[in-house]
Amino acid sequence: MQIPALADAEELSCDVLVVGGGTAGTMAALTAAEHGASVLLLEKAHVRHSGALAMGMDGVNNAVIPGRAEPDDYVAEITRANDGIVDQSTVRQTATRGFGMVRRLESYGVKFEKDEHGEYAVRQVHRSGSYVLPMPEGKDVKKVLYRQLRRREMRERIRIENRVMPVRVLTGDDGRAIGAAGFNTRTGQFVTVRAGAVILATGACGRLGLPASGYLYGTYENPTNAGDGYAMAYHAGAELTGIECFQINPLIKDYNGPACAYVANPFGGYQVNRHGERFVDSDYWSGQMMAEFAAEVASDRGPVYLKLSHLPEESVSALETILHSTERPTRGTFHAGRGHDYRTHDIEMHISEIGLCGGHSASGVRVDDHARTTVDRLYAAGDLACVPHNYMIGAFVFGDLAGADAARFTAYEGELPTEQLRAAHELVYRPLRNPDGPPQPQVEYKLRRFVNDYVAPPKSGARLSIALESFERMRTDLAEMGAKTPHELMRCAEVSFIRDCAEMAARSSLARTESRWGLYHERTDHPERDDADWFHHLDLYKSASGAMEFTARPVAPYLVPVEGFEPAGGPVRRIGAVEPVGVGTAGAREAAPVSVRPPVETASEPAVSTSPRILELLALTEGEPDLASLAPYLDDPDAAVRRAAV
Incomplete structure (x- = not known):
């Protein structure tokens, strides 16, 4: 493949550019079009089967159904689960708008479980409140959404460009988002877009840590979600927040898919150690639950299991129907390959690799309650946005909010910034x-091994510092990466996103000098939670000099009071750049132990044997012999001669 000229780029234009055709992206496109905007939806795969929703979803984790739960109770629950570090105004949007989104999805044809009275059959998994709503035909969710995108009235306003991968958001002289640059992953053609607003909906950074299996794409999260949006938002100047609060999940050992205790729990399933004892009082994912999980796995009470073998046949059959048909339909094949059955074998569980995810944790792009980032006309929604524990319904809600707000703007008509286009062009085609x-x-494996070795918890300042040194060296590896096809160019660009996310994760973790969120941010050198200094959001951004810098932003006053947490307010604290600490390879030189062995007498001349063969060899070396002349000495039966020849 030849490098295409920048002047030969395909030029596109729209009012609203949506990057990513998954959960949040499809909803953003639909809503923006309904508000009258011309929409361009870019997807590096194919919208019909892309994103974390591609294989369906087994249920809704956070449906606040009137009469069954209260929005304020949900906001309080998420505040507690996130150790108080939340912007409640964003969480409350999901709480108050989630039910309307459930009804909207129903109007599209999505089915939710109902009881014999026709009421939504919500279940309790959280420590308090019933928010889990099963989806008996959840495998078809993405197909339903795609049909909505292809309705005639939507086709007139939404242009879909599949196999186009943006790599950079373009910004104007005033700093606002004005478009994007990318390329076609099948033809290799460079693509530029002018837009009135840009919505990033690219999902989590699922390819950050390396799975225990070693397979690059055998991740807990959708492996196509490589942190694209995190890197694009960062380089566009947007603030990211909570990056040190990693996503870590319980999963099926060796399979690396979710064991779905939150699905099994309402049916009577639960997590146990090898003695059959329950060791957590709630199967709802949180950093504290994962800390308890990790401790149990590491103890003599491990391994741990999801216990289903005690359930009646009716419950087991229902679980098989759900777990073997949606999200990870190969679960059944995996168990069958081992001769296991839920009726006879409980499911061994383990811990996933680390990732970044706003929807399942709290690590993402900083947004307000209308999905607006800190860059004008740039939005983020779904797992990319920092709206803690937002899940699928929250992704739909914030996609809807972003689409509605962005529809106010019309296409940018000025010139696109030449230097930004050149930089994006270089990023894409350099491997050719x-x-x-x-x-x-090979490069990606090496990078993600460093993530596992030095960034995954438990964390320490020393290990995180080594990580930063390693990621800095990796810039050279990335610059030398090779590619021959457009598909390989896509993968190389993804590695650059992963490296950016790895640096963000390490620097953020180094900056927050406390432990918080259980296993997600466990610092062995700062083992206690420090609300006095760290009851703050930790925001990162790219400074004018190009350095990654940080600020500590006080948590905003709560809309819903939560016992045990009290935002104190105050000014934003500038931290600046966070540099690695000095890490010696074996401790400080002056602290090295002093030898107590008697001194060894040294000769004024090298201690050389007087063997005639060695004398011959020394005489030979005065004439700069070639390898052929040395060959007889390299094969000499006397080891001393062979050593001298070497």
Whole structure:
């Protein structure tokens, strides 16, 4: 493949550009179009089967159904689960708008479980409140959404460009988002877009840590979600927040898919250690639950299991129907391959690799209650946005909010910034200049091994510092990566996103000098929670100099009071750049133990044997012999001669 000229780029224009055709992206596109905007939806795969929703979903984790739950109770629950570090105004949007979204999805044809009275059959998994709503035909959710995008009235306003991967958001002289630059992952053509507003909906950074299996794409999260939006938002100047609060999940050991205790729990399933003892009082995912989970796995009470073998046949059959048909339909095949059955074998569980995810944790792009980032006309929604524990319904809600707000703007008509276009062009096509360079899988494996070794919890300042040094060296590896096809270019670009996310994760974790969120941010050198200094959001951004810098932003006053947490307010604290601490390879030189062995006498001349063969060899070396002349000495039966020849 030849490097295309920048002047040959395909030029597109729209009022609202949506990047990513998954959960939040499809809803953002639909809502923006309904508000009268011309919408361009870019998807690096194909919208019909892309994103974390591609294989369906087994249920809704956070449906606040009137009469069954109260929005304020949900906001309080999420505040507690996130150790108080939340912007309640964003969480409350999901709480108050989630039911309307359930009804909207029903109007599209999505089915939710109902009881014999026709009421929504919500279940309790959280520590308090019933918010889990099963979806008996959840495998078809993405197909239903795609049909909505292809309705005639939507086709007239929504243009879908599949196999186009943006790599950078373009910004104007005033700092606002004005479009994007990317390329076609099938043809390799460079693509530029002018837009009135840009909505990033690219999902989590699921390819950050390396799975225990070692498979690059065998991740807990959708592996196509490589942190694209995190990197694009960062380089556009947007603030990201909570990046040190990793996503870590319980999963099926060796399968790396969710064990779905939150699905099994309402049927009577629960997590146990090898003695059959329950060790957590709630199966709802939180950092504290994962800390308890990790401790149990590491103890002599491990391994741990999801216990289902005690359930009646009716419950087991219902679980098989759900778990073997949606989200990870190969679960059944995996169990069958081992000769296991839920009726006879409980499911061994383990801990996932780390990732970044706003929807399942709290690590994402900073947004307000209308999905607006800190860059004018740039929005973020779904797992990319920091709206803690937002899940699928929250992704739909914030996609809807972003689409409605962004529809106010019309297409940008000025010139696109040449330097930004050149930089994006270089990022995309650089691997073609070195087609036989290190391939993407090798470079990515190396990068993500560093993440596992030095960034995954438990964390320490020393290990995080080594991580930063390693990621800095990796810039050279990335520059030397080779590619020959458009598909390989896509994978190489993804590695650059992963490296950016890895640096964000390490620097953020180094900056927050406390432990919080259970396992998600466990610092062995700062083992206690420090509300006095750290009851703050930790925001990061790219400074004018290009450095990654930080501020500590006080938690805003709560809309819903929560016992045990009290935002104190105050000014934003500037932290600036966070540099690695000095880490010696074996401790400080002056602290090295002093030898107590007697001194060894040294000769004024090298201690050389007087063997005639060695004398011959020394005489030979005065004439700068070639390898052939040395060959007899390298094969000499006397080890001393062989050593001297070497």
